[in-house]
Amino acid sequence: MRKSEITLTVNNETYTLPVKPSETLASLLRERLNLTGTKIGCDEAECGACTVLVDDQPVLSCVYPAARADGKNIITVEGLAKMVHDVMKLHPIQEAFVEHGAVQCGFCIPGQIMTAFALLKRNPDPTQEEVRYALKDTLCRCAGYPMIENAILAAAHTLRTGDPLPLPEIFESIHKQEIVGRKHLRPDAVDKVTGDAIFTDDLKFDNMLYAKVRRAMVPHAILTKLDISKATQLEGVSAVLTAEDIPGEQNHGLVTLDWPTLIGVGQRVRYVGDAIAIVAAETSEIAAQAVQLIDAEFDLLPVISNPVQALAEGQTQIHESGNLLKHIKVRKGDVAQGFEESDITLEHTFHTQTTDHAFMEPECSIAVPLPDGRMEVYVGSQIPYQDRSQIARVMGWDEKRIRIVGQKMGGGFGGKEDIAGQIHATLLADATQRPVKLLYDRHESLIAHPKRHATQIRVKMGAKKDGRLVAVETELYGDTGAYASLGEKVMTRATTHSAGPYDVPHVRNDCYAMYTNNPPAGAFRGFGVTQSAFAVESMMDMLAEKLDMDPIKLRELNALHVGSVTNTGQELDESVGLL
Structure with missing residues (x-):
């Protein structure tokens, strides 16, 4: 016979609590004992953030059943000082x-x-x-x-x-x-x-609801049918919203306003993470159940999976403006002349992959309606003022009605610059007039938020026999995914750095920042230069090997110095710092 209560000692305090089905020790500590020092980063025993001691043995509390802690001694980080x-x-x-x-x-x-x-x-x-x-x-x-x-x-x-x-x-x-x-x-x-x-997920508010998002989970399609009736009838559900419920503008974005808050019937789904409905319920479990009850039908479309394919003739156009977000150009000197003057010419194409930021804290937003009609949004965000302006746009409000309350951020690295749950939580809080928390799990985080741009970078390099660079030509394809995010800015920086920190008289750089049906790509540490530096520095190593020259000496010979003119035409008159 199963016990109806468990007794456990936590940090020298003994508690007797009713058993909750399927409850984990992490949930018990955080939700019932308010010991939020124990963090949940993955919820599947992979990251270790939830580690506590059970009878002096370290356990991953996010998967450790609370019922197994009956009669045991627990130590959390709060119990050490x-x-x-x-x-x-x-x-x-x-x-x-x-x-x-x-x-x-x-x-x-x-x-x-x-x-x-x-x-x-x-x-x-x-x-x-x-x-x-x-x-x-x-x-x-x-x-x-x-x-x-x-x-x-x-x-x-x-x-x-x-x-x-x-x-x-x-x-x-x-x-x-x-x-x-x-x-x-x-x-x-x-x-x-x-x-x-x-951190944001550690906060609780009276009468708070919990939100979940129904994602399209198809990479490219037209949404032809959306039935939320079963979800709205589920006990404990307070609101189910679709694109028809957006009071202001549908799209948001940091630079280009091309990212729909919710996809409506008859509209285009551009990646698996597109939201088609949002739910607020009394518990996170009920909200998750409600999301599964939302029926959707799609007319599937051809998938554009990489930026080179996106630029090819005859491809499906992901946006009305086409698949090209921006063609970025840098010109200096005469590249054709430079290659004619070169004693040696090398050419190679490099590829870099999409990379997730993998911050330990999943995205979390809490929207709290105030009695005076304003809305407070609690979130660990890298650009809170942009959050406010984008929320105001979708809500159709003056920005003064919104206050972003910045929270500690469990890692960002560029990945918390875009909107995640801020707008969805606000829509639901406004509809219910109750606080709403929207917390992503790790799977949703991987699917939904922008990544580092995958790239294809061709580098052609011409040099003299002594190693002096004469000409560099680069052609970059950047995968900005379904929506622009900061793709234009990231790939512009990748382009301007694609010939390296070197004094080269003849330079030609072309970059095609392309829409695809992959998750959006945006800011990430290095902001585009990580990709282009990998390509051009790999080529410098290849050139050094071809010339039988020390790779450091090759770089010293060509490094920018006071008096150099960069690829974009800036004369460096002081504090170059490379040599």
Whole structure:
């Protein structure tokens, strides 16, 4: 016979709670005990952010059944620090993470700390390799691993010997000022190591509803039928909205207003992540069930899967304006003359793949209607003012009716510049006059939000026998996906950097930023230069090999310097910095 209650001890406090079917330990800790230091990054035991100790053993609480915790002792990140004479005393591991700069966005830090805590309980004197092995399934997207490793080794020393915490050796600038040039601790580091740091999904509001999105899940089609009747009749559902319910403009976008908030019947679906309906319900589970009850029919269209195909003659046009977002050109000198003057010419085509930002914190937005008719939107966003203007456009409101309340961001890297759930949450909150939370799971995040541009880059390079570059010609195809996002800006930067940081008299660059039926591509660290730098620097290595020349010497010979003129015509008159 199944028990109706479970009793567990969490951070030295004993709780007896009713059993909830299918509840995970992470959900119990976060939702019922309000211990939100335990984070959920993937919800499928892959990232380690949810790590807690159960009877001194590290477990991934996002898949650990809450019922299995009956009679067990649980330790979360909130249970490590102690109050001594009304002053918080950090555990040595927490103190080490603060002092060694191991804390960046902070979303993974509770999992890192609890994994380290478990390691040092069973192995007080680990080697660096043992630390790395212990952390292999606890991911940090900010890439703070060296600082994390050093922090754990420092904490191990203190726990083992009782000595003060060994501090990192960081040399201050010889030109240090009162603030600049000196070592500083992150202002929010203590909150992040104790579990007190609040991210958007950690927030709760009275009478809050939970939202889900019905995605098209086909890459290219016309939506011919949409039936929401079953979803609206499901008990616990408060609202189901479609494109017909949009009060203002349908499209939004950072630069080009081409991204529909919701796809209506008779309109074109351009990628699998396009939204066709949104639901708000009393629980996330009910909202998810309602989404599955929404029936949709499509007239499938040919799929454009890459930018070269998109530019070819006779292809289906994804947008009314065509498949070409922008043709970007850079011209300097006479490339034909440059190749004639070259002693050696090389040509190669490079490819780079689509890349997801893989921030540890999935996208989350909460819209809260206020009594005076305004709307507050809580979100970890990289461009909050653009959020406000895009929400206002779709709602048909003056921007003054909307307040974006910025939250801590569990990683962004460019991937939280575009609209995710902000508009959908606002639409539902306005329709229900209740707070609405829209949280993506990892699958939805991978499907819906913009990525790094996949590219095809052809580089033709001409040089003299001594290695001096004479001419560079590049042709880039950038896959900006279904909607523009920041594709024009990203691929412009890729183009202007595609001949490298070199003094070349003759340059010709052409870039075709193309729409396809892939997920949109937008901002990502490097902003287009990652792709073009890979191509041109690979070609420089190939040229060095062909000339039997040291690749560093080849770059020094050709690097921009004071007096150089760049590919775009800028004369560099000071502080070039390459040599």
